[in-house]
Amino acid sequence: MSILIYWGYSLAWKIIRLLPEKRAYDLADRFADYLYAKNGRGVTRLRSNYMQINKRIEPVELEFMTNQGVRSYLRYWCDTFRFPGWSRERILETTAVTNENFLRDPIAEKRGCIVALPHAGNWDHAGAYFCSSGIPLTTVAERLKPEKLFRKFLEYRTRMGMEVLSLDSRSMAVLSQRLRAGKLVALVADRDLSKSGIPVNFFDAKASMPAGPALLAISTGADLITAYVKYTKSGIHIKFEESIAVPTHGTTGEKAAAMTQVIADRFAKNIAADPVDWHMLQRIWIDGENKNE
DSSP states (O other), rough: HHHHHHHHHHHHHHHHHHHHHHHHHHHHHHHHHHHHHTOOOOHHHHHHHHHOOOOTTTHHHHHHHHHHHHHHHHHHHHHHHHGGGGHHHHHHHHHEEEEHHHHHHHHHHOOOEEEEEESBSSHHHHHHHHTTTOEEEEEEEEOOHHHHHHHHHHHHHHHTTTEEESSSSTTTHHHHHHTTTTEEEEEEEEEOOSSSSSEOOSSSSSSEESSSHHHHHHHHHHHHEEEEEEOOOSSSSEEOOHHHHHHHHSSSHHHHHHHHHHHHHHHHHHHHHHGGGOOOSOOOOOOOSSOOO
16 A cells, blocks of 8 residues: 555646646646535545634635635645646745744844744745745754655755754754854644644634654743745745744743743634645544543
8 A cells, every 4th residue: 555655646746747737726626626515534534624713604614615625735746746847936836925024133143933823825835936936944854764765855845955864863953053053944834743742722623733842942042933935826825924922931841831822822713714725634632541543
């Protein structure tokens, strides 16, 4: 099965790039509609997550949102398969940014900067934008199966100019080194993949989010900012929000918990405003037991 998955992704990477652009994205929409109609595990989870965002949503509106959410998710994959053919000029021209100074100022002043963002829009496009504009970044990636597929994604992001670390016990030390050197670290931070996440209140329910962004800010002194990436007609829009201050009192754990709650609150505000671009097809809230599907 893992070999079939690898060859499926590999073929898509080759074929989707060869299609005319409009045809490729029309095909992505049609496949999204097929997956929505099939109503598999990921679509069911996406619908459930949207219900948590707005518990009073009407059934017809919920179904429309879910269908549009699956389309947005497939747009991300179509982008991924076509992205190697994009020029630096296109990457820059298709990216709009609000409050870019919140990222560029700490980098220019060699303080280091951590960007925490959720699985929304195309975060690879956002990373490529900063690499293309002279600010290379370091990030971490969940280890995928099969290993060949994981290596393919590492190569894909490395070609954009990113330094990609495997998510393991050594990654925090490397991230700390980069931040102390005044570099940029970007971390997708709306879903905890470890057993040591921080409990947060997220859309009036208990969730667990990674402690890494806050702990890195506390230990290195780097700025910790948040971002939300949403799709536009021709590309993406990145909205940055200001640095989260490290509390002056409390233990390291208490400080990290307070800062992570701020991250969760900002994510919730932006997701509520643009929910269909939030591609969360896995469990995020804790329903009786702390586990991720």
